[in-house]
Amino acid sequence: MASNKLLPEDTLDLIPGIGPAFQKTLARLDLHSLRDLLHHYPSRYLDYRIHTPIKDLTEKKDVSFVATIGEPNRFVSRTGKLIIQAIASDKTGKIKLTWFNTPYIARVICPGQTYLVAGKTSFWGESLTLVAPIIEPKGAVSLHTHGLVPIYPLTSRLTSRFLRQKVHLALTRSQIKDPLSARLVKENNLVSYQESLTNIHFPKGMTDQLKADERLAFNHHLAINLSNQIEFARLPPAPVIALDRKLHNNLLGTLPFELTKGQVKAVENGYEDLSKNHLTHRLIQGETGSGKTVVVYFYAAVTIAAGNSLCLLAPTEILAAQHYQSFLKLGLSKEQVVEVTAKKPLRHLPGKPAVFIGTHALLTQLPQKLPFPLAVVVIDEQHKFGVEQRQKLTLRDPSPHLFNLTATPIPRTLALGLFGEVAVTTLKQKPKNRLPVKTWIVTPSRYKNSQNWIEEQIRSGSKIFVVTPLIHHSDKIIAESVEKTFLEYQKKYGKLTGVGLIHGQMKPEKIEAAVSAFKKETGGILVSTTIIEVGIDIPEADVIIVHSAERFGLASLHQLRGRVGRGARQSYCLLIPGSDEQEEEDRLRLLEKYHSGLILSKMDLRLRGSGELFGTKQHGWLPVRLKNFWNKNLFRKARVLAKKMVEQNETEAGVIANRLITW
Incomplete structure (x- = not known):
């Protein structure tokens, strides 16, 4: 019957109980x-290995x-809900099930x-009850009420119970070879x-779960390393x-400030990369204000002095313009810096080595062959661009050295998964005398009483960002929109x-006109979507209010918080969830507790996954929920094995890499 077994590539409609509607629902989770x-791993497990006597329930x-379980009773509530209740009893006591x-x-x-009964206890009136518990006959196969019970990342109209059933069916009916x-x-x-x-789905104990976690993480690390090393070996040499x-010393002498230790290290790391005859790849990460642009300025100056060109790709016109102005202020001339955007197309190539700074327009307008070779490519916030878009700049002969800049702190193992074979430099220091941003969770009921406080900030000269997740009002998504919020703030504070x-x-x-007016205003309020997350540099802004804050990830909220706290005044970040629910508030409280972007980024990844944070379609699926995904020693072990396999037989190594990715 092996021919009837399901294969890894088979579509989900071949699993009993998954029809077109559920296929669409599951597709929302990719x-x-x-x-x-089978690789949609649990986010946690309910530990039902020990059954609790009813008298001990709290x-x-x-x-x-x-x-x-006794005879079920049916009745209808005043609001028209059908309620079914039954009494569950053991030797120690009784409890109502609802x-x-x-x-x-x-x-x-x-x-x-x-x-077997499982669920969450709560009070119904004055008595303890379980609302919507799961029940399974004792002696039957138990997926929901006994042992370590997996809880999965979900989307609307999907339950962990449904996924447990379908994963169990998939495991029993599949034929999966070992890659x-x-x-x-x-x-x-x-x-x-x-x-x-x-x-990983149905462990008998934590030892089984950890061994499964290790194997699956090793598979991923090995696949990444094999792919990276095979690709790396095939690239043309670099200048x-x-x-x-x-x-370099002259550049240091012209700066109006002293480089931080982190900037000095990043500059020297980059110089070392540029001295090599093969492609190098470095990720420079640092929160807003840590000075990444200054580091790139040093790379640019030595690159054009050596007779080569450099390009800096930015995700927005505002950010591209900001980089352009920064390079001019730092000392490059207008003949050495070329801005390329949709509004400012590249009409002719300069007659000397140059720095090209631009948006997506660079991808189509910068020729493959330049009179002064493109030796360095710098991509700001790489996750804003697709793989094919980036390759238009990076796949050249000779291979340009590649630098990525990001203000979203990325753990090293994740960086290797996202960017391939990459060295990581982190700028930890910020300019002196900056006060931490005071962060408050303000529930909707408390926010109603905050108008006086906001008016006080306005009168004292505060510049206030107000951020919402939506542009237009939506009947499908319960969240604030900029259009509605703009009218509300105009009415209250206009x-x-x-x-x-x-x-x-x-x-x-x-956009430029609105930002310019906001800059010139004494005080002022700017209502926006997350467009302000990168490229809006207004040091005087000292208050940011985020509505429907639960719609954003922790890393994104931390980025938004970084828009304020850049001046001498005390700054504030108000996070307003869509409701007073405790669960939403608990997650947001992490921002009150932590000001480290790296800590929040790791928490965000475990809570939301890499697809949410970086875009699944761009970067592929990354198993960030596996404990051993973060195991550096396991990654190094996989790297050593990958190098050995590629050296012994590159073709076979490529086949195994493909199996690891597709089986």
């Missing part, structure tokens, strides 16, 4: 094939117990039969691939740019100060 489903706990609008439960329960030979599995002390997939130390509006659907010149 789950399209059997492999996708409020707000996830519990499981064995009990006899279901809303689930008539089938009454048909499922056989009064007097023993069941690694038995010899490699044994030599690296790994469990089999099939065993790892089974135990060698020798450092002119006299020029007599006190100017209120501006910007969003991504506006023409660039209108």
Whole structure:
């Protein structure tokens, strides 16, 4: 019957119970094939290995117990809800089970039969109850009420219970070969691939789960390293740019400030990269204000002095213009710096080595062959660009040295997954005398009373950013929009100060005009989407208010917070969730507690996944929920093995890399 077994590439409609509607729902999680489903790892497990006696149950706990369930009673509430209740009892006591609008439960329960019951305890009136518990007959295969029960990342109209059932079906009906030979599995002390997939979803204990986690993370690390090393070996050589130390000292002498230790290290790291005859790739990460642009200025100066060109790709026209002005202020002439945007197309090539700074327009307008070779490519916020877009600049002969800039702190193992073979330099220091931004979670009910405080800030000269997730009002998504919020703030505060509006659907010149007016205003309010996240540099801004804050990831909120706190005044960040629900508030409280972008980035990745943070379609799926994804030693082990495999047989190594990615 092996021919009837499901294969990794099979679509999900071949699994019983997944029809067109559920296929669409699963697609929202990027789950399209059997492999996708089996690699949709749990975010956590409910520990139902020990059943609790009913007498020991307490409020707000996830519990499981064995009990006899009595005759179910049906009645309708005053609001028209169908309520079904039954009494569960064991030797120690009784508890009420309650279901809303689930008539089938009454048909499922056989009064007097023993069941495994699992759910969360809460009070119904004055008595303890379980609302919408899961029940399974004792002795049947238990996926939901016994052992380590997986809880999955979800989307609307999807439950962990549904996913557990479908994953279990997929595991029992699939035929999945191991992408690694038995010899490699044994030599690296790994469990089999099939065993790892089974135990990551339904482990008998934590030891099984950890071994499964290690094997699946190793698969990913090995695939990444094999792919990187094969690609790296096939690239053309890169130009060698020798450092002119006299020029470097002259550059230092012209700066109106002293470089931080982090900037000095980043500059020297870059010089070392440029001196090599093969492509080098470095990620320079530093939060807003850490001085990444100054570091690139040094690279640019030595590159054009050596007779080569450099280009800097920015995601927005505002950011491109900001980089352009920064390079002029730092000392390059207008003949040495060329700005390329949709409004300022590249009409002719300069007659000397130059720095090209621009947006997406650079991708189509910069020729493959330049009179002064493109030796260095710098991409600011790489995750804003697609892979094919970036390759228009980077796939050249000779290969340009590549630098990525990001204000979103990225853990090293994630950086390797996102960017390939890459060195990482982190700028940790910020300019002196900056006060930490005071961050407050303000629930909607408390926000209603904050008008006086906001008016006080306006009268004291504060510049205030107001951010919402949506441009237009939506009936489908419960979140604030800039259009509605702009009108509200104009009505409340328009007599006190100017209120501006910007969003991504506006023409660039209108955005520039609104930002310019905001800069000139004494005080002022600017209502915006996340367009201000990169490239808006207004040091005087000292208050940011984020509406529907639960719609944003922690890393994104940290980025937005970085828009203020750049001047001498005390700055404030107000995060306003869409409701007073405790769960939303708890996640946002992490921003009150932590001001480290790296810590928040790691938390965000574990909570939301790399697809949410960096865009699944651009970067592929990364198993950030695996504990061993973050294991540097395991990554190094995979890298050593990958290098050995490529050296021994590059073709076979490529085949194995493909298996690891597709099986």
